[in-house]
Every structure is written in C-alpha cells, then in structure tokens.
Amino acid sequence: MSGLYLHIPFCQKACTYCDFHFSTSTRGREGLLDAMERELIQRARELGDAPVDSIYFGGGTPSLLEPARIAAFLQLAHDLLRVRPDAEVTLEANPDDITAERLAAWKAMGITRLSLGTQSFRADRLAWMGRAHDAEQALRSIALIANAGFVSWTIDLIYGLPGMTLAEWDEQLTIALDHGMPHLSAYALTVEPRTALAHQVRQGRTVPADDEATAAQFDHLMTRMKAAGLVHYEISNFGRPGHFSRHNSSYWEGVPYLGIGPAAHSFSGTTRRWNVANNSRYTAAVEKGEPFSETETLTPVQRTNELLLTGLRTHRGVQLDALPVDIRPRNEQRIVHYVAQGLAQLEGGRLVLTERGRHFADRIAMELFAEA
Numbered sequence: 001m002s003g004l005y006l007h008i009p010f011c012q013k014a015c016t017y018c019d020f021h022f023s024t025s026t027r028g029r030e031g032l033l034d035a036m037e038r039e040l041i042q043r044a045r046e047l048g049d050a051p052v053d054s055i056y057f058g059g060g061t062p063s064l065l066e067p068a069r070i071a072a073f074l075q076l077a078h079d080l081l082r083v084r085p086d087a088e089v090t091l092e093a094n095p096d097d098i099t100a101e102r103l104a105a106w107k108a109m110g111i112t113r114l115s116l117g118t119q120s121f122r123a124d125r126l127a128w129m130g131r132a133h134d135a136e137q138a139l140r141s142i143a144l145i146a147n148a149g150f151v152s153w154t155i156d157l158i159y160g161l162p163g164m165t166l167a168e169w170d171e172q173l174t175i176a177l178d179h180g181m182p183h184l185s186a187y188a189l190t191v192e193p194r195t196a197l198a199h200q201v202r203q204g205r206t207v208p209a210d211d212e213a214t215a216a217q218f219d220h221l222m223t224r225m226k227a228a229g230l231v232h233y234e235i236s237n238f239g240r241p242g243h244f245s246r247h248n249s250s251y252w253e254g255v256p257y258l259g260i261g262p263a264a265h266s267f268s269g270t271t272r273r274w275n276v277a278n279n280s281r282y283t284a285a286v287e288k289g290e291p292f293s294e295t296e297t298l299t300p301v302q303r304t305n306e307l308l309l310t311g312l313r314t315h316r317g318v319q320l321d322a323l324p325v326d327i328r329p330r331n332e333q334r335i336v337h338y339v340a341q342g343l344a345q346l347e348g349g350r351l352v353l354t355e356r357g358r359h360f361a362d363r364i365a366m367e368l369f370a371e372a
C-alpha cells in the first residue's frame, strides 16, 4: 500500500494561528501548479508497483483551485500510479469555497471524502481566528455537502481558545453532532512561533487558555464523542466505523507515501524527504531540473521513536515486539507503572493508552524512546 499527498500552498486569507506553508498571493499560481504536475511525473516511479490506497489534496486550501485543475491532478495520478479502484480521495475544503456546483464537480471527478475547515460555528471566534468564512457559511456548507451525496466527510474544530468555557465547547460539539458529522478532527489551539497569534501573545493582547481548561475540554470531547458512537481512533480524530481517515491512518502506521508540492514530505519506509517550503524557489527548481528537497535516512532508533510517537496516539497503540529496536528491556518497569497507574493497557503485546493516558501521549512516548 502507499499514499499520495498533494500540497496546494494557497489560501484566501492568513489565519492568525496557522504555521502551515501557504501564500495568499495568486502570483505564480499556475506556474507552480504546472511544476507540481511535473514533479508528480518525475517522481511517480518512487512508489514502484505499490497500489495507491489514498490520495489527499491538502494545503493551504485546495478547494480554491478551479475544479478542472484538481481533476487534471487526479487524472495524472491514475495515469502514472496503480490507484486502487476503491481508493480514498480526500479534498480539504474551506466553507467559503463550497457551492453546489463545485461539490457536483468534485464528486464527478472522484473525490470521495471532504475535510471541511470549519474550526468554529461562532462568528466572534471565526473573526478572531482571521478565517475567510463566517458562521452562516460554516453551517450552510455542511448542509450542501450532505445534499451533494458525500457519504464521508469530516469537520475540523478548535478548542482551548482563550476564554473558552466548557459550555461554549459543548455547544460547538452539539451543533456538529446535530448536523450528523461522521468524523471530527478536534485540535487544541497552540501558539506557534512566527504567527500573528504569537505576536498578539507577546504584546499581551491575547492570553492563551490555561492547560487545565484545555484538558477539561479534551475530556469533555472524549465523553461526548463516545456517547454519540464515534470511535476515538487517534488523539485528535473521532469517526464512526467505516469513516476513519485511511490516508492519515497510513501515516501513523508507517506506510510509504509520495508528497508533491512545496513543503510536502515523502516517506519511503526508510527515508524521509521534504521539499523546499518556498513557492517561487520550488517552481524555479522544478523548471530548471535543480534539487528542491532534502532527504534523511532514518536509523532504526529514529524509526522506533517515530512509531512510538504516532502509534501511542492511536487506539491500536504500538505492537512492542514489531518495533525496529526492542524497547522492552529498558522499559519493563515503566510499562508496569503506566498500567498500574491506569495510563495504559497491554493487549496481546500491544501497548495502548487509556483515556487518561491520552492526556500524556507525547510524554509517555518520549519516556519510552529507544536510545541511540
């Protein structure tokens, strides 16, 4: 199995908290998209004969492209790769780009899953985040997606916002559940360096939420989703059975994938590669046939630690005897301690975190890390 990721690095507006690679300028857009097609043609053979189980258009905001441009990428992928007939094909879309016409075009070209960047259903929060859509568009886009016959879709919501109460978060979840979402990605707001939000915090204009309030919202999220029948299959992801993201699950399970576009990452099973995070440098380098990426070969220790970090965040946990480096001898006592503390369970050699343990997933993974 393998996956294909296409990074579309353009957005309508810059959200205050975002540190992804994107540009709000339309200059050079067509040239960059041409370069991405060229990169896909040049690198398709890296996936060999592995069947492609998922294609993911991320960004940035891929939904702002003309549908014909997305269809052309898909056609190229089908021409160059062994895309499975039942492959999951996801498009990230922002509510302000959703129209009945676009939805029909996306469905006709083979998009099977939409990931909607809702973030909040409240006007004041959306304005504060600098989002390009308003609360009405957030709700209307969901109704349009359901009407268009998309079975699989997901929304993003953010918690841990400054001053957010449990009642506000509960209301957000109620709205989402009332609209029948089959999948939710919920993220705690983090203040990333070099963002407008970080600047606001430095100036004292914004006071980040405290950790206790954010942890209480995470607990509430788990309780509400469980009661509604959504499985907590990754720390930030909840889905009804049959609606888990196959593409993201393959990242967490270490499946190889090809990443196309500026800032896109690729993984071969042993090496990780990342493209330059600069639109004009990327386009020029692809055009001239010059290098535009860096590559790192992962050691067994690095590979083990990556699998711990990603695997412990999932409901399947980590199969300890399948790790490239056996971490059991040096962690025997630790694992017994986690189980005794109710932070983890051992299920047939798999270490799986409990609901309580999920609060500390990264810390536990780092404590278990293999040593170089």
Ligand code: SF4
Binding pocket: 010, 011, 012, 013, 014, 015, 018, 019, 020, 022, 059, 060, 061, 094, 117
């Ligand atoms: S739309 Fe998404 S990628 Fe673009 S700035 Fe906002 S959060 Fe970042």
